[in-house]
Structure formats: C-alpha cells, structure tokens
Amino acid sequence: MTTAMARVPNSLTGQIVTPGDRRYAQLRSTYTTSASPAAVLLPKTTAQVIDALRYAREQRLPIAVRSGGHGFSGASSNNGGVVIDLSMLNRVQVLDERAGLVRVEAGARWANVAKALAPYDLVISSGDHGNVGVGGLATGGGVGWLVRAHGLTIDRVRAVEVVLADGTLVRADAEHEPELFWLVRGAGAGAGIVVAFEIEAAEQRNVGVAQLVVEAHPDGRTIREWAAYLSQAPRELSAAAVLYAEGRSALMSITAVVAAESLRRARPAVEPLLAIGKVLEHRTDLLPYPTLVPTAHLHPNVGQQRGTTTNGLFTGLDDAVARAVMRAVTGPGRAVIQLRSMGGAVNDVAPDATAYSHRHQDTLVIASVFPPQGGAALDAAWRAPGARADGAYVNFESRPNPAAFARIYPGETGARVRRLWKRYDPDGVFRPALLTGQPTRPGQQGRVGQSSRSGQPGRSGQPHRRRR
Template sequence: MTAVPTTVPAELEGRIVTPGDSRYRLLRSTYTTVARPAAVLLPETPEQVAAALRYARDRGLPVAVRSGGHGLSGRSSNNGGVVIDLSALNRIEVLDQRARRVRVEAGARWAQVAETLSGYGLAISSGDHGNVGVGGLATAGGVGWLVRRYGLTIDNIRAVDVVLADGTLMHADAEHEPDLFWAVRGAGAGVGIVVAFEIEALELSNVGYAQIVVETDRQGRTLTQWAEVMAEAPRELSSAVMLMPYGKSLAMSITAVVAAESARRVRPVVAPLLELGVKLLDQRSQLAPYPALVPTAHLHPNTGQQPSVTTNGLLTMSGGNARAIMEVANDRRQPLVQLRSMGGAVNDVAPEATAYPHRHQDTLVIASTFPPGDGASLDAAWRPLAGRVDGAYLNFESRPGRRAFDRVYPGATGERVRQLWQRYDPDGVFQPQLNEMGRAATS
C-alpha cells in the first residue's frame, strides 16, 4: 500500500481517513469489492473536492470517486490510491415546488432523496435500491421503478455543477457548456466530478405495488407475453422480472409499480400480468408511499459484502430473444437473470440527445454470477445472448474496458464521448484506460 505523506492541506484538515483511522474499515470498500486505498478523502464542498483532486494529483496517486459505493464494477474504490468520497455532499433542496425543480448533491442516497421529496408530493425515478448514491446513477442513466412514466433519471436533469480534473468548478445546462451537459448525462464519470444536479421531479406521492410470481415455460413464451403486455400497458406501469428455479421449471417473479394514486386505477393496469405463464403461483398488491420502494432501511455501509460479476444487454423482445434469455437462465452455471421494462418515456428521447443512446429497445437483460462463479462462467452462460443484444447500460456492467465501452457507447455516440473525455480530462484522471482509447481514436 502506498504511504500517504503526513502534510495535510488546510482545506482537508480532519477529512483524510487512512488505514490507522477507526473510520477506515467502513469507508475503504464498495458493495462488491474489498479494497485498500491509501486514503479516503471526505470533502463537504466543491472547493474541498477540488482540493482533494489536487492532493491526489500532487502525489501521483490514482483517483476513485464515490457517491454511494453500490456500483457493480467496484471502481468507486481502489488499491493504493485516493478515494474521493462524496457522502458529505448530501444536501437536498426543493428550488421551485410548482416547477418541480429540485437540487440534489451527488453524495446523497436515493432513499434520502425519496424521503425528503415525499413531504412535497414529489418523486424522482432513481434505480431500485435506496442505498445507491445519487452521483453514480445520475451520471450513467437511472433505470428506476417509474422508468416508463418518467424516463431515465438523466432525462430529467436540467443542470449540473461539475469539478473538472484541473479543479475548475463549472455549471452546465442546455445553454451553458452544452457539450459538458451532454456528456454528463450518460458518460459523466469521464469528464469530472459532478457535485450537484438540478432535476425536474414528478408530482407523485403514492404508487401501486404488486408482487406476482408465475411459473414460466422453458421456450420463452412467457417472456414474450410479458413484453407484449408491457408494450400495450399504459406508461404508468413499469416492471422488473427475476427468473428463479422452480422444480424442473423456472418461476418468474414480477415486481410491478404503477404511478397512480388510486388503488382502483392500479388493479386494471396490473391485471394482464396475472394471466402470464403456465400458472399463477402468488400475488399481492398494495398502495404505498413512493419512499417504500427505496426505503431508508436500505441504508448500510458497503464493505464488499456482495462479490459478483455482472453483465447486461438491451434488446427488443422477440421469440428468438426470449428463448435465448431462457437458455441463459437455464444454464448449468445458474446465473441470476433479471429483466427491466424499458420503452415508454425512455424512448421519447432522441438517441443523440444524451450520451445514453439506447432509445428503441423495450427490455434490459441483466445476468450475474456469484462466487465460486467468475467472469469466465458468466461469459459462457451469456453466450446465447451475446450476439442478440444491441446495446448495454454502464451501471450493470462489472468489467469496464473497450468491449464494454463499445456496447455502452456505440458508433457516433462513442466517438463524441471519447472526444469530450479527452477535452475535459486530457490526463485521464477519471477514466485512464478509456481516455487512452480516446487518444488513440482521435490521434
């Protein structure tokens, strides 16, 4: 482990946690990875974030940036470098309730955001776990419980404050620094440290919540039916699916969320899902406050407690794709396969409008292996889908690199991302491997 010099800049006094500190054990790792950084820095203001960057760069130490530490790749920590932990930048402010404009700092957790906004009758669709940090999700996408009604989290960002690699603080929106604003929404990890977001929320207090379990066939007909139901459903309905062993077959556990305030509205929207599959195994539904989906009970330290390897792909469901998904789920290596409904408001946005270009698919497929499974076993299980997916989502990919980059940022989007990463971070402070790719592509 690299030793950290004892000289501490005045701005960071008391904000540097090293291995001898009692706080280090709860700050060193991510949810998926046990790490051993030389120091974890805890800035509370954008100016202190800039000081933290200077501290790392002056010492030649690699930098990892953490908003929540729930990222599957484990990149929000490192071994021997500096982690800039944004957890103290966690303020949440309603700027204009009538316009539903809120300001959220990057270190807040989505459970805290939901709890605060509920007092104003507002909500932001923001992933599916309350412990996820705002910054990591809101710079990559944001496939939340209200995704078909609200779109991705990035689709509702109206302005950002970013600390660049040289310590400059910049405000970006559609009119000011539009290139930076474009990159932040989908590829923000490579341009700087976003310290705050202005987001347009949704006026919503309660949601319909249903848990449905059906037995599914092995040929994929049930998955095709699910996609057909979702395609015909009103946008208030979003759903997530988990495929699980059930005797000699598989069960499909469906979590359905309806962005509606009335139970009378929820029942007819959810009803077609009860007709799916070989047979209905279980069902329950209720009307609940939105924060119940991402509750404060989710909040916990991240200590490497869930090692895993994950990959994903976006596709438009068809009979062939559904069969391929079932083949992955039935693989002898037993990967965990999950699906998220897409479409709706997500696909209203033009592919070139943000650095997230995937605006025609209707399904996100995610597969994970857990120890003793590894990346090789996941790749082998994923093979039936590898040639069928036509995009990927950064936050459900454990292994960043050229292959992942080309799936997440295909074609012209990838070229623009590379150029902007090189412009705003020419030394590759935030994404060293991918910035090398950018330099190679543009030289």
C-alpha cells in the first residue's frame, strides 16, 4: 500500500532515474542479472550519498548499493526497490606520490584507476577486468593480476570513508574505528556505504604477460602441475587459467603476469608453465599494466552475462581434486572452471587481520555454468571438488545464503562479522542475503509514486533489504 510520499532532496534534483527515463535501461541491471528497481539514485558527492540514503530509507523499499555492478550475486540492483548507484563518485587522487598513497572513490572503475595512476608509475592489483567497480571489489577482497606480488586489494587499503546506515560519515583506519576498518576489508557488504578508499599503490610501470593455451590431460595432471608450480613459484608471478570443454577433451587458457620491468626477468618465471601440457599457443610480451584492465573493457551492465557461479579455496590440488575438476569441465554440466593463483603476499597477512581470513590456501577455483544450465547442473559438477574446498571467496558466489556465509567467513571470523554488521547496521538496512538467503525476488515490484504537487517519489511499506 502506498503511503505519504517523500520529497526528493534538492541536492538530488535530476539525479533520480525511474522507469520511463531514457537512462533507466542502462542503470536498472547488473552484469549478471536483469532487474527492475523503482528508482536509481546517482549521487555525485559524499553529502549526496547521505541524502540518497536518507531518502531511500524513507521509501521503506529494498535498498541496494552499487559501485560497478559486476558482482555475480546481482545484489547491486533489485526488483521494486531503490538503488544507490555510486558511478558518479569516481575521482582518483594521488595523495602522496612518494609513498604511493592514493584516494579512490568507490564508484570508479578499475580501468580508470589504472589509467589515472599510469603517469605516476603506480599500480593497484585489482581484479582482472577494467569494468569492475572499486567499491565491491575493495570491500570483498580483490584477487588481481599481481595478487601474489602485492596481496589482495584489501591488503593495501590504509583507510576508508564510510556512510553508516544512520547517515553518519566515519573515517576508519588502523587507529580510528579499527573494528569498522577490520570489517570493511573483506565483509563490507553489511557495514555501510564505503564512499572512498585510501590505498597504498605499488611502484610498477610494465609487466611481463604470457598467454598460453595447452591441452588439459583428462586425468587432471595438467591442473595439478599448474597448481604445484604456482604454489612455490617466485611471488612476482601470478596466473589465472580458464578450463573449458573442446569436444571430448578440454583446453586450458592461461594468462601469467610477472611483476617485472623486462622480458629477461619475466621469461624464466613463466617457462615452467610450458611443460605442464601440450602447448597450442604461446606468446610473452612486456606491456604497460593498464593493458590488463583497459578502458576498452568499460561498458554498461545490462544483464548480458547470465550464469550461476560458486568457488572454493584450496591448499594444493591433489590427484582427486584435479580429476574432479576435469570431470566438472567435461561432464554433463560442462562447467567453465577458472583457477586463480593465491599465496605469496596474500599469505603474509595474519588470518585475523581482516575479515578475509583465508591466509594459507594457494589456489582459488571458480566454477560457472551458463543457460540453459542452472543451479542443479552447477551443484552436480561442483559436488566432488567442492567437498575438498577449504573456504570460499565472497565475490565469486552468485547464490548468497547462510551456507555460503559459513564457507566465506568461517568460525570466529564469521561470528565477528555478524556482531559487527549488527553493531554498525542495527536496523538491517544493508542486511546481506548471505545472512537471510532471501534476495529480492524477480517480479517483486515496488513503485516510487509521483505527487501531482511536487512530482517527487513516494514510498511503500516494505522492509529494507540487500546491498552490493
């Protein structure tokens, strides 16, 4: 039932997008999920984020917060609710060039961050696609192209600016609001709206980039040898591989990145990968870091990549796991499997230093299926390797629920995350589906009404729900 209508704050005039607005088609959805929110708010400043949050709460509709909208869960939009879209809060500022300290607003995309830092010969290891938004990745973890050399993105965060559920703006770092600072680095989805990060970038201009395609042996030996080498390789080397079926066999497409300024240093780190299987394609180049997350990646997110994804963290991939992964790729479900190298600098950090506690594993395995395959096919394909997993990563889980929460935030880490989400958001404004397992359902429509007097949106008596 629609009740009295709330007036849009003057500061947000022209920055609310509703169905019928020509901008709505490109703002309604995420990369993986089509959605139909009642309104999308586009704040440009922190003060406007506070106004947008206050307005959204007055509507009593589900609330989602979006930085980029690439997230597999689709939680950065909703059906019938209000989306606070941070894409116009996107400034990148070098605060201290010598120390590499950079302030990055949450709505920036990583392609723009890399481009802005390139003149300073600075880099932030930040995922593998330039269109990913800063906020979602830098509050969940951040497994980037230089992860073994420089750690997760959250490991380089030195301070955050957060708008809490009650509209309070808080700066948190190791000395000020340390509990909030701990929470935001790995479990930021239930903490508030992070509007900016101060990140210690690394000095780097060029990187060695090797691209290989090898045949993946059906008994799993190719996967096992890939993981075994990466687990003890020089930490300057990070790598990602995609396994996919090719007829009755499977191929493994590898991108290996070396934090080196010359091919003379890069090639020896990559060379052992040439021995793990029959090489079908191979080239190694020295490239500027922004080439890995280029501005060519930038695009609207309109639900174009539907699929179902889950993941697990592993310490070593033994024969049984490697064979199970190969069966997932070549079996009836035809899952696409990604392998991401971990370890190195990631494991230098104490498990209790951040809300990302997985500091001993060396491989992240990600499984996805695409239409017409769905959740049942993924479950069947992932059952055997998933049973051997030792933890999971929040940013590669498309079905958030309490069972996923237990894998992502195990033991005391999970208990602490729950306590702090409750402390900083006692009303559950940003209550993540990891706790409820009840994301906004397709077709659950709400409406931001129009007042003949003010032309401003109204509100409906539904609970707040969802975030990034």
